[in-house]
Structure formats: structure tokens, C-alpha cells
Amino acid sequence: MSLRYASRVLLRAAQAMRAARHPAPAVPKPVAAAAAAAKPSTASGQAALQAAVAERMKMRRREKSENVMHLTGTRLAAASAVASVEH
Numbered sequence: 001m002s003l004r005y006a007s008r009v010l011l012r013a014a015q016a017m018r019a020a021r022h023p024a025p026a027v028p029k030p031v032a033a034a035a036a037a038a039k040p041s042t043a044s045g046q047a048a049l050q051a052a053v054a055e056r057m058k059m060r061r062r063e064k065s066e067n068v069m070h071l072t073g074t075r076l077a078a079a080s081a082v083a084s085v086e087h
Helices: 003-021 030-037 043-086
Strands: none
Touching: none
């Protein structure tokens, strides 16, 4: 288990424990509120909605590529460590 994965799991567990003790008031998410405010009936609203969706997709792609780079770096480091122990 990588340190990054372990820290994320620990953070989520801590957040879950905190949420169980103190339920947060229902607050709409900013993205959902912005999407609801920008009605797609007008051309500018449609463009704004498409821009928001495109931005979320770009952000997700960046996160995925970061994860891939992290995984390949971890595997390469583990492989070199095993190779150095074998020699």
C-alpha cells in the first residue's frame, strides 16, 4: 500500500468519523448551484454549461494521468529495489 493511498484512506476515515458525530447542514454543491442557475434555454447559458462540463472533464483527465504517473513510478521504484536486492 502506497503512502499516498494510505493517507487518503486515513483522511476519508477521519472525515467519516467527524461527519458521524456532527452532521453537516444540507448545503447545495457550488457546481450543482451554478448548473441550476445557468439555464440551457439561452445560448450563453448553454455555452456556460458546456464550459463547466469541459472543465470538469479536463480536471478528471489530469487526476487520472497523475494517478497513472504515480503508479508507474511506484512500480518502477519497487522493481529497482527488488533488482538491487537480488544482485
